[in-house]
Amino acid sequence: MKSFYLKLRNFMPRRIWSQIFIVLIIAVIVPLSLLGFLLTSTSQEAVKVSVLRDYKQIATQATGEISQHILGARQALSVTASILGTLHADRWRQETTIVELALKYPIFTRIASIDKSGLEITTSQLGAPLQNRAGDVPFIEAMKGVEYLSAVILADNYIPQMTMAVPIKRLGKIQGVLLANLNLRTVWDIVDKLRFGQTGEAVIIDQTDRVIAHQDKKLVLNNPKNYIDGFLKYIQPGVSGSAEIVDNSNRGVIIAYAPITDLNWKLIIFQKQEEAYSFLKKMQYQSQIIFIFSLVITIFISIFLARWMSQPLNKIIQGTQKIAQGDFSQFLRVQRRDEIGKLFFSFNRMTRRLREARKVEKLSIIGKAAAAIAHELKNSLVLVNTFIELLPKRHKDQKFIKEFFQTVPQELESWNTMLKNMMSINPPELENIPFSELSINVIVKNIITLVQMKADQKDIAIKLSFDEANPVVQCNEEKIRHAILNIMTNALDATPYGGEVEIQTKCILRCQDRLESKVEIVIINSGQHIDESKIDKIFEPFYTTKGGGFGLGLAISMEIVKAHMGTITVVNQFPQGVVFTIILPSKNVSASTPSKTKFNK
Numbered sequence: 001m002k003s004f005y006l007k008l009r010n011f012m013p014r015r016i017w018s019q020i021f022i023v024l025i026i027a028v029i030v031p032l033s034l035l036g037f038l039l040t041s042t043s044q045e046a047v048k049v050s051v052l053r054d055y056k057q058i059a060t061q062a063t064g065e066i067s068q069h070i071l072g073a074r075q076a077l078s079v080t081a082s083i084l085g086t087l088h089a090d091r092w093r094q095e096t097t098i099v100e101l102a103l104k105y106p107i108f109t110r111i112a113s114i115d116k117s118g119l120e121i122t123t124s125q126l127g128a129p130l131q132n133r134a135g136d137v138p139f140i141e142a143m144k145g146v147e148y149l150s151a152v153i154l155a156d157n158y159i160p161q162m163t164m165a166v167p168i169k170r171l172g173k174i175q176g177v178l179l180a181n182l183n184l185r186t187v188w189d190i191v192d193k194l195r196f197g198q199t200g201e202a203v204i205i206d207q208t209d210r211v212i213a214h215q216d217k218k219l220v221l222n223n224p225k226n227y228i229d230g231f232l233k234y235i236q237p238g239v240s241g242s243a244e245i246v247d248n249s250n251r252g253v254i255i256a257y258a259p260i261t262d263l264n265w266k267l268i269i270f271q272k273q274e275e276a277y278s279f280l281k282k283m284q285y286q287s288q289i290i291f292i293f294s295l296v297i298t299i300f301i302s303i304f305l306a307r308w309m310s311q312p313l314n315k316i317i318q319g320t321q322k323i324a325q326g327d328f329s330q331f332l333r334v335q336r337r338d339e340i341g342k343l344f345f346s347f348n349r350m351t352r353r354l355r356e357a358r359k360v361e362k363l364s365i366i367g368k369a370a371a372a373i374a375h376e377l378k379n380s381l382v383l384v385n386t387f388i389e390l391l392p393k394r395h396k397d398q399k400f401i402k403e404f405f406q407t408v409p410q411e412l413e414s415w416n417t418m419l420k421n422m423m424s425i426n427p428p429e430l431e432n433i434p435f436s437e438l439s440i441n442v443i444v445k446n447i448i449t450l451v452q453m454k455a456d457q458k459d460i461a462i463k464l465s466f467d468e469a470n471p472v473v474q475c476n477e478e479k480i481r482h483a484i485l486n487i488m489t490n491a492l493d494a495t496p497y498g499g500e501v502e503i504q505t506k507c508i509l510r511c512q513d514r515l516e517s518k519v520e521i522v523i524i525n526s527g528q529h530i531d532e533s534k535i536d537k538i539f540e541p542f543y544t545t546k547g548g549g550f551g552l553g554l555a556i557s558m559e560i561v562k563a564h565m566g567t568i569t570v571v572n573q574f575p576q577g578v579v580f581t582i583i584l585p586s587k588n589v590s591a592s593t594p595s596k597t598k599f600n601k
Contacts (some may be wrong), residue, residue, distance in 0.1 A: 044209045044284070056258070059242075060258045062573060070263060071185075073107045073182055077108075077164055077178060081166045082169075085175060098112075102124035111124040111179070111180040120133060133177070139177050150164070152184060154220075156223070160219065184212075188213050188217075191213040191215065201215065202267065208442070227255065230245075238261070242254065312336075332348055382454070436477070438473060451489065460498070462501050464503055480560065482557070483557040483582070489552065494525050495525045499526040502522075506522070564585075568583075
């Protein structure tokens with residue numbers, strides 16, 4: 001994990017705006033790409049389901065229309081047979097009734113009334129010769145008292161037809177048979193209307209799986225055996241449905257089917273998937289265009305936001321660097337009303353005060369103040385930069401994001417306050433700072449929150465040992481926080497990778513002329529010893545052993561602690577490490593056993 005983090009740090013650019021840009025790209029484009037993929041996939045599946053449902057509905061409606069057409073003819077023939085049986089109709093009346101039925105229902109091509117012996121009494125074709133039907137299957141079946149419906153046949157004019165026969169009953173006894181030939185050209189017309197696309201087809205098969213209707217009449221006449229064999233295994237008997245299949249030619253096909261239950265027929269419609277889903281390609285193409293457009297817009301917005309967010313920080317950094325070099329002519333144009341705007345305003349006020357101070361020949365104080373500001377801004381910028389460097393790695397960590405949005409604005413406000421009080425390092429001004437009663441344990445916990453990320457970067461464990469009496473001191477919270485934070489930062493810098501830093505709070509009693517309560521804040525690092533010849537110089541201004549430091553951190557801490565009537569001492573610890581001890585007056589009057597806490601690496 002550590003090696004991965006180091007590789008990530010080496011990969012990340014060193015400019016803040018570039019880091020923010022990369023984070024925005026990862027945080028926006030990756031979810032956008034995933035969202036686009038999911039939406040496209042979901043919409044395609046939804047469209048496919050919709051197409052299959054529509055095809056199934058088309059098949060069901062068509063079979064309903066065919067069934068209703070045949071059923072109407074069957075009912076009309078049955079009603080006519082009942083009339084003929086009830087009215088004891090003679091030949092002339094039967095002929096009139098049959099002719100009227102044929103005129104009303106053109107589906108009937110020939111209707112004949114047959115007596116019990118099988119001889120036709122009359123037909124709807126006036127003047128046509130009467131026939132003997134005694135040996136015909138329809139007559140024989142109808143004489144058994146049941147309705148008969150034959151299979152579909154092709155007439156001499158190649159028009160499909162079927163024969164229907166119903167018994168004529170009088171007082172419950174069969175007196176004859178009413179037989180009719182049905183013209184199924186209307187069924188063909190219904191199938192012919194089912195046209196969709198260039199590859200869409202519709203076919204009706206009977207109970208023997210023979211094609212009896214199709215847009216291509218040659219298929220009905222030739223009746224190829226294997227034409228629909230590839231579809232039959234996907235069709236469930238007696239129900240309607242739809243599916244995506246692969247036919248015998250290894251083509252992707254969608255089919256929909258529905259039964260014509262009364263006739264034991266099936267309607268099948270099918271179309272190549274490539275054509276049926278052709279508009280999905282168009283939708284996918286449009287989605288890709290939208291995604292690419294969104295990607296380009298996101299990149300431009302990310303670049304703009306990254307520069308917009310980092311530009312003020314760069315201006316502050318450049319301005320403080322020039323001030324540290326003695327150039328007090330810096331001025332930042334205030335165009336915002338947020339923390340950055342306040343920071344710019346305070347920066348301008350600081351530079352104005354520095355120019356005024358130089359005019360009255362306080363160059364030494366100004367130099368010290370400018371260097372102190374540069375030092376503190378540097379430490380705080382390092383902290384903010386640490387958060388930004390970790391943001392690409394931990395942007396999904398809700399706890400880290402919460403700390404990010406708590407700490408960074410707090411640091412910006414701290415910069416603003418620090419610049420307002422730039423001259424607070426001078427002893428006269430430290431004497432006038434406001435004091436209040438505060439828990440030293442709470443102050444230390446807040447400091448640990450600020451430096452934890454810096455410790456994690458070097459895999460440093462921070463151990464805490466808090467006095468259970470919760471020592472209370474009279475202090476200025478921000479000044480004491482700065483003093484302890486400077487020493488804690490110095491300890492982390494001096495501690496090697498994988499080392500340890502311990503911080504303790506103790507409430508102690510000291511009996512001299514009178515009983516006094518004191519608070520000790522002890523900071524112990526596991527780094528190398530300080531040269532004994534130099535240990536007395538580390539609290540002097542501008543003295544530093546670090547290549548990039550100003551030598552003001554410990555000096556500022558010493559001034560702050562003195563202003564609080566306290567002391568700071570430093571000693572080397574055996575066999576290694578350095579111990580800093582801060583002693584401040586306390587409001588507590590009793591001591592207790594400390595409780596120990598450890599923050600893991």
